[in-house]
Amino acid sequence: MGSFGLSANNITHGTSFSADLEPKSFSDESKAVIDFIADYYKNIEKYPVQSKVEPGYLSARLPDTAPHSPESLDDILKDVTDCILPGLTHWQSPNFFGYFQANASTAGFLGEMLCSGFNVVGFNWLASPVATELESIVMDWMGKMLKLPSSFLFSGTGGGVLHGSTCESLVCTLAAARDKALEKLGGGFDNITKLVVYASDQTHFALQKSAKLIGIPPANFRPLPALTRTSFSTEFSLSPDTVRAAIEDDIKSGHVPLYLCATVGTTGAGAVDPIEELGKIANEYKLWLHIDAAYAGSACICPEYRRYLNGVELADSISLNPHKWFLTNMDCCCLWVKHPSFLVDSLSTESDIMRNRSPASNTSTNAAPVIDYKDWQIPLSRRFKALKLWTVIRKHGYSGLMYHIRSDVSMAKRFEAMVAKDERFEIVVPRKFALVCFRLKPKRESEGSELNRELVDALNGSGRAFLTQAMLDGVYVIRCSIGTTLTQDRHVDDLWKLIQEKADRLLSLQEPEHASR
Ligand code: PLP
Numbered sequence: 001m002g003s004f005g006l007s008a009n010n011i012t013h014g015t016s017f018s019a020d021l022e023p024k025s026f027s028d029e030s031k032a033v034i035d036f037i038a039d040y041y042k043n044i045e046k047y048p049v050q051s052k053v054e055p056g057y058l059s060a061r062l063p064d065t066a067p068h069s070p071e072s073l074d075d076i077l078k079d080v081t082d083c084i085l086p087g088l089t090h091w092q093s094p095n096f097f098g099y100f101q102a103n104a105s106t107a108g109f110l111g112e113m114l115c116s117g118f119n120v121v122g123f124n125w126l127a128s129p130v131a132t133e134l135e136s137i138v139m140d141w142m143g144k145m146l147k148l149p150s151s152f153l154f155s156g157t158g159g160g161v162l163h164g165s166t167c168e169s170l171v172c173t174l175a176a177a178r179d180k181a182l183e184k185l186g187g188g189f190d191n192i193t194k195l196v197v198y199a200s201d202q203t204h205f206a207l208q209k210s211a212k213l214i215g216i217p218p219a220n221f222r223p224l225p226a227l228t229r230t231s232f233s234t235e236f237s238l239s240p241d242t243v244r245a246a247i248e249d250d251i252k253s254g255h256v257p258l259y260l261c262a263t264v265g266t267t268g269a270g271a272v273d274p275i276e277e278l279g280k281i282a283n284e285y286k287l288w289l290h291i292d293a294a295y296a297g298s299a300c301i302c303p304e305y306r307r308y309l310n311g312v313e314l315a316d317s318i319s320l321n322p323h324k325w326f327l328t329n330m331d332c333c334c335l336w337v338k339h340p341s342f343l344v345d346s347l348s349t350e351s352d353i354m355r356n357r358s359p360a361s362n363t364s365t366n367a368a369p370v371i372d373y374k375d376w377q378i379p380l381s382r383r384f385k386a387l388k389l390w391t392v393i394r395k396h397g398y399s400g401l402m403y404h405i406r407s408d409v410s411m412a413k414r415f416e417a418m419v420a421k422d423e424r425f426e427i428v429v430p431r432k433f434a435l436v437c438f439r440l441k442p443k444r445e446s447e448g449s450e451l452n453r454e455l456v457d458a459l460n461g462s463g464r465a466f467l468t469q470a471m472l473d474g475v476y477v478i479r480c481s482i483g484t485t486l487t488q489d490r491h492v493d494d495l496w497k498l499i500q501e502k503a504d505r506l507l508s509l510q511e512p513e514h515a516s517r
Pocket of ligand 1: 294
């Protein structure tokens with residue numbers, strides 16, 4: 001790779017970009033990149049799933065200044081192979097079982113290409129009418145697949161928006177809840193020190209970060225114990241009694257309970273909070289109830305999982321990430337709200353340049369009102385993400401999407417059954433979706449963390465699989481999240497063989513008699 005130091009003297013002026021986006025070269029080069037990606041997927045199992053590079057590896061391979069002259073796509077792709085691929089942890093590998101997957105798909109990729117190809121910035125209706133209109137249609141489609149009440153749909157009294165992440169949805173809903181509460185308290189911003197946010201202690205840290213961002217004092221963030229000595233029997237869900245007691249305590253001490261976040265599918269354990277009971281409490285004390293269904297929300301399109309959303313009608317907002325388990329390439333988060341005006345009141349700004357008039361509304365006072373999605377989100381600019389989700393839904397259909405969820409769950413059941421059969425292991429948390437939390441049983445409880453940490457290190461170090469861990473009530477558990485698009489039964493079987501192989505070795509190093517199955 002060649003490189004030149006940039007200085008005022010060697011910048012060439014007057015370079016024409018007229019050849020860029022020229023249809024023939026655009027098509028040829030795009031096809032070359034698609035072939036490159038197709039080849040990557042073909043060979044993906046050959047790479048170590050977890051990158052093995054050391055921090056800073058890339059600066060030794062790339063020049064420290066930008067190239068002065070244009071470079072060819074061939075040269076760029078060669079460097080992608082030589083420099084970029086080694087630094088990837090291969091999230092699309094069928095042997096990736098870590099975190100929650102980000103499952104890509106052909107449909108997701110095609111939709112992403114269309115979005116990128118048009119490259120419009122649909123911050124308001126006028127800036128690209130179809131971007132706004134398709135988004136509201138797709139959000140209703142999604143909401144109907146999830147059987148959300150009409151109070152969350154545009155066809156009812158609510159509505160939905162596509163964000164990039166759950167964190168963004170949390171910031172926006174927290175801001176809306178905060179502003180309504182401050183209004184009730186008489187408007188003084190100082191009152192923010194009274195507002196309190198509640199969630200289970202295994203809620204994703206995105207909530208704490210979001211609460212901090214909107215100015216809730218860190219001391220007013222209440223992670224309530226779901227990870228307690230008894231939580232193995234309660235399956236790590238948040239107890240309504242605990243929530244009520246915390247709210248009562250806060251009221252007594254002059255605080256104002258603001259926002260309760262319930263999770264459907266926690267990151268650590270895949271636990272589900274009791275939405276209906278929490279919803280009743282939230283309504284009684286007038287808290288904003290948000291449901292974070294980032295991972296497991298996608299599964300709720302299947303009738304057998306929909307019960308986990310029972311009580312959703314009591315919530316103010318709900319979000320889920322199609323970029324986790326809905327075949328939609330990064331990034332995509334659906335947020336539905338019951339009162340869109342609360343979001344808009346909190347997030348809108350007006351400037352002349354943004355004035356949004358549909359042609360009809362210039363001439364008629366009866367024109368349909370239009371949505372300004374810029375007022376439903378943090379940034380002004382926004383991608384045409386709806387095109388991606390729309391393509392995914394159309395290419396798979398409701399039935400195909402349910403099939404996809406069920407096939408991942410059935411692989412998780414297969415894995416769970418294999419673990420359960422081996423008495424050296426235990427399933428730590430009852431499985432609800434496609435996340436299996438298990439561990440190697442230690443001889444002495446005090447050795448459990450070390451033993452299982454060594455097992456995870458050995459598995460990931462092998463390059464043949466990638467898994468992550470969680471601490472649940474002081475117990476180190478190994479998380480096996482099944483859901484990359486390329487994963488099949490044989491990968492799950494191979495994973496189990498690998499786990500047994502590494503466990504054999506680990507246990508034989510410790511106490512030989514423990515190793516025999
Ligand atoms: N909530 C839950 C339950 C999650 O599992 C995650 C990520 O895994 C998040 C929130 C964070 O999502 P995002 O990265 O979209 O903000």
